[in-house]
Amino acid sequence: MTLTLSVLDQSPVAAGADAARAVRDTVRLARAVDPLGYRRYWVAEHHGSASFAGTSPAVQAAVLLQHTAQMRIGTGGVLLPRHDPVQVAETFHLLADLHPGRVDLGLGRAGGPAYTFPGKLELLRDSLARLRGARGGGTGPGVWLLGSGTTAxxxxxQHGIGYCAGHFLNPAASGPALAGVRAVSSAAPLILAVRVFVAATSERAQAQAADYLLWRSRKDLGAQEPLPRSGHAAQHRWSAAECERAAQNRRAIVVGDPSEVRTQLTALAARHGVEEIMVNTLLPDLGERVRTYELLAAAFDLRPVDAIAAT
Structure with a gap:
C-alpha cells in the first residue's frame, strides 16, 4: 500500500513566545513542507487557548494559499456551530475560485450546541451547490467532516463526503468511526489524523514526546499553558496524577526514529483501512517541526504532488 501523508498544524504557542509568533510560524512551516510531497496542509480553530493561536482558520487558509503552490490547503477544522453556514460557504467557495482544486473545508461539531450541526451542514452544502450554479460552475472546496467519535x-x-478521524484525540474510537462511514458510503474518502514525534534517534523522539506528555497531562488536570521548552520534562518533578495521565495519553501518539515511525504509521493505516495519514506534531521549536516533516518525507519517499489532481 502506498501511504499518502498530510499535515495538521494547530499553530502551537511556545513558552516565552506569543500567539503572533505562532501564526507566523505556521506560514513558515507551510512554505517549508510544500515542496516535500505532502498532500494537504490543514489549520485548526481554537479560542481562548494559551496553547494554540489559530482563531480563524479561514484567514489562515487564505494566507497559506498565497504562500504555497502544491499542497491542498484547508481547515481541521472550522467549528461550524460557531458560524453562519452561508458565510462559510461563500468564503470557501471564493477561496476555491481563486485557487482551483487546492481548497479543503474541514468542519468540526465543537464550539456550540452540537444539535445545530446537522442542520447547519445541510445549509452549508445547499449554499455551496447554489454558489456553483450562480458563479458559473467551478469545483468549490472539498468538504470534510472531522470527529473523534461516531456521530460526525x-x-x-450519509452525505458521501470525506471524513477525518482524530486518532490523536480518541484512538479507541477511530476504528468504529471509520467503519461507520464505510457501512453507509464506500466512496467517501477517509483520513486518520495521528500525533507523531520523530527524530533522527529514538532517544531524541522520546524526549520530545516526554515534553508533550507533560504539557498534555497538566492540561488534563486543568493547567492551560503554552508548550514547554525542549527538555523541560526531564527537569520536572512529576506528580502521581501527571504520571497517570501521561500513561493514558501515550497510547494516542506515535514515537520513534524515522524507520520506527514508518513501521508504526503503516501498521496503523493498514489496521484502519486508510490510505492517508494526517500528521500532527506539537513541538515548541519551529526548526524541530520542520525537521519532523523532512524526516517523514524521506522515510516514506514522498514526491511533490500535483494538488489539483490529488483531491
Missing part, C-alpha cells in the same frame, strides 16, 4: 462519521457517510 455517520453524517459523513
Amino acid at each position: 462519521a455517520e453524517l459523513a457517510g
Whole structure:
C-alpha cells in the first residue's frame, strides 16, 4: 500500500513566545513542507487557548494559499456551530475560485450546541451547490467532516463526503468511526489524523514526546499553558496524577526514529483501512517541526504532488 501523508498544524504557542509568533510560524512551516510531497496542509480553530493561536482558520487558509503552490490547503477544522453556514460557504467557495482544486473545508461539531450541526451542514452544502450554479460552475472546496467519535462519521457517510478521524484525540474510537462511514458510503474518502514525534534517534523522539506528555497531562488536570521548552520534562518533578495521565495519553501518539515511525504509521493505516495519514506534531521549536516533516518525507519517499489532481 502506498501511504499518502498530510499535515495538521494547530499553530502551537511556545513558552516565552506569543500567539503572533505562532501564526507566523505556521506560514513558515507551510512554505517549508510544500515542496516535500505532502498532500494537504490543514489549520485548526481554537479560542481562548494559551496553547494554540489559530482563531480563524479561514484567514489562515487564505494566507497559506498565497504562500504555497502544491499542497491542498484547508481547515481541521472550522467549528461550524460557531458560524453562519452561508458565510462559510461563500468564503470557501471564493477561496476555491481563486485557487482551483487546492481548497479543503474541514468542519468540526465543537464550539456550540452540537444539535445545530446537522442542520447547519445541510445549509452549508445547499449554499455551496447554489454558489456553483450562480458563479458559473467551478469545483468549490472539498468538504470534510472531522470527529473523534461516531456521530460526525455517520453524517459523513450519509452525505458521501470525506471524513477525518482524530486518532490523536480518541484512538479507541477511530476504528468504529471509520467503519461507520464505510457501512453507509464506500466512496467517501477517509483520513486518520495521528500525533507523531520523530527524530533522527529514538532517544531524541522520546524526549520530545516526554515534553508533550507533560504539557498534555497538566492540561488534563486543568493547567492551560503554552508548550514547554525542549527538555523541560526531564527537569520536572512529576506528580502521581501527571504520571497517570501521561500513561493514558501515550497510547494516542506515535514515537520513534524515522524507520520506527514508518513501521508504526503503516501498521496503523493498514489496521484502519486508510490510505492517508494526517500528521500532527506539537513541538515548541519551529526548526524541530520542520525537521519532523523532512524526516517523514524521506522515510516514506514522498514526491511533490500535483494538488489539483490529488483531491
